[in-house]
Structures are given as C-alpha cells and as structure tokens.
Amino acid sequence: MDLGILETGAPPGDLKNHFGSYGDMFRQMLGPDYRYSYYDVRGGKLPEQVGRHDAYLITGSASGVYDGDPWIEPLKQFIQQSSGQAPMVGICFGHQIMAEAYGGHVTKSPKGWGAGLHRYDIKRRADWMNSDSELTLSIPVSHQDQIIDLPPDAKVLAASDFTPYAVLEYPERRAISFQGHPEFSPEYATALIDLRRGTRYQQDFADAAVASLQTPNDAVRVAKWIRNFLNAPR
Known part of the structure; x- marks a missing residue:
C-alpha cells in the first residue's frame, strides 16, 4: 500500500x-x-490528486485549526475531496482538522493542556x-485544543x-482519528x-505528566488498529 503522510508540524527545537x-515516527510505528x-503541508505541499496514494495520514501540529495559517484551508479542502475516496487517519491536529472539515468545531479548551499518558x-x-476486548485505551497526549461539536456522522469510539x-470513526467517509x-x-x-517546563507547563504538572509515561501504554495496540483499518478490503 502507498501511504501519503501529510506532515502539518515537526518536533520542536533539536528533538x-x-x-x-513525525512522518518518521509513523513509519516506525506502522512498519x-x-x-x-x-x-510538507505547511510549505504548501499536498498530493496533486486524491488518487495519488492509496491512503493518507495527517500528523500533529503546533498550529490550531482556527489560526488562519494559509495552508490550513487547502488541507481542509483536500480532506473534503478525499472523503469516501481514500482511507484517512488523523492524529491530534489531524483529528481536529478532519472534524472541522466534516462539519464539526474545534476550540482551545478551557480545561487547559493535556500531556503525559491519558486513559480513555x-x-x-x-x-x-x-x-x-479491553475496556480502556492509554496513549500519550499533547494538546490544548479539543473538538467541542461533533460532525453529524461521527461515531465516538473512546472518551x-x-x-x-478522543477516538472517532466516520464509516461512510472511510476515516478514523485519534486525539492522542x-x-x-x-x-x-x-x-x-x-522542553516546555516553565513555559507552557508548570513544574508540578510536568512532573506528573512525565511520571504517567512510565506506566504501560497501548501504542502497539493502536498501531495494529490503524494497520487493520488501512488494510481492510475496499
């Protein structure tokens, strides 16, 4: 399968x-x-046509879907054009911009930052x-924005x-997405x-988030889910 990774961000600093x-991380995860x-979506790069790849994955980003960056609207249009045509997976910002493109709404959450390992x-x-048959899902998170209004055809899988x-499916659109x-x-x-201690995160918050990451997570399990979704018969 030919997978197009739409990179909407990059690790900060020297990370x-x-x-x-981010594309490398997904490559390592999916195998x-x-x-x-x-x-490089921020640089104005998108596939020339939806059929260029068999499926697509949209990464996380430091930008918000509401920021008005010049690359965001073309990405939303590409998501809309891809609907029902090519399987699509969204992660964090990808999760949010897919919801916006499909008729939902995203905002900066008054709950503040989510960081560390979250369980749903x-x-x-x-x-x-x-x-x-597991009843919960635990994966790392890093976000302040959240979907507040669901698209009308979204199915909530985890919360x-x-x-x-936290996890959405759009069966008719052949699309899934994860906030984590x-x-x-x-x-x-x-x-x-x-890297964000003392700026975005207070020390106590950062300490608790780091401690949570020492416990087992379900990244391998989610990678299997995503492969199953991508590999499902069309």
Whole structure:
C-alpha cells in the first residue's frame, strides 16, 4: 500500500535530530509493509490528486485549526475531496482538522493542556478493532485544543472526562482519528514535556505528566488498529 503522510508540524527545537520527523515516527510505528511519501503541508505541499496514494495520514501540529495559517484551508479542502475516496487517519491536529472539515468545531479548551499518558474508556467497537476486548485505551497526549461539536456522522469510539471525543470513526467517509499520539515514544513525549517546563507547563504538572509515561501504554495496540483499518478490503 502507498501511504501519503501529510506532515502539518515537526518536533520542536533539536528533538527532530534525536527522534526524527513525525512522518518518521509513523513509519516506525506502522512498519515496513507500506510505501511512504511525506508532504510538507505547511510549505504548501499536498498530493496533486486524491488518487495519488492509496491512503493518507495527517500528523500533529503546533498550529490550531482556527489560526488562519494559509495552508490550513487547502488541507481542509483536500480532506473534503478525499472523503469516501481514500482511507484517512488523523492524529491530534489531524483529528481536529478532519472534524472541522466534516462539519464539526474545534476550540482551545478551557480545561487547559493535556500531556503525559491519558486513559480513555472504549465506548464503541469498530470492525478494525477486531476482537479486542479491553475496556480502556492509554496513549500519550499533547494538546490544548479539543473538538467541542461533533460532525453529524461521527461515531465516538473512546472518551474520557477530559476528552469526550478522543477516538472517532466516520464509516461512510472511510476515516478514523485519534486525539492522542500513539506514534510518540515515552522518551519523545518526556523530552517534549521537559522542553516546555516553565513555559507552557508548570513544574508540578510536568512532573506528573512525565511520571504517567512510565506506566504501560497501548501504542502497539493502536498501531495494529490503524494497520487493520488501512488494510481492510475496499
């Protein structure tokens, strides 16, 4: 399968030198069974047509969907054009901009930052989750924005009190999305938190977030879900 990765952000500071790009993280997570192409969406790069790749994945970003950056509207249009045509996976910012493109609404949450490892309750099981019987899901997060109004055709698969719309599916659109970051290793998530200590995060908050990352997470499980979704018969 030919997978187009739409990179809407990059690790800050020198973290990219140590951990690779967001596209690299997904490549490591999903494994060697795909052909990967990266697009610098912030630099104005998008596939010339939806059929250029078999499926697409949209990464996280430091930008908000409401920021008005010149690359955001073309990306929304590409998402709308892809609807029902090519499978699409959104992560964090990707999760949010897909919701906006499909008719939902995203804002900066008054709940503040989410960081570290968050746990969600499984509310509904999609076919690509197979026979998974776990009742919760734990993955790293790093976000302040949240979806507050769902698109009319969104199905909520996982939720928490902090993030009511943590995992979404759009069956007719052939699209799924996650607010969390299954591609973040605990080491990268820790380094990102440490970089933001004293600026975005207070010390006590950062300490608790880092401590949470020492507990087991479900990144491998989510990677399997995403592969199942991408590989499902069309």
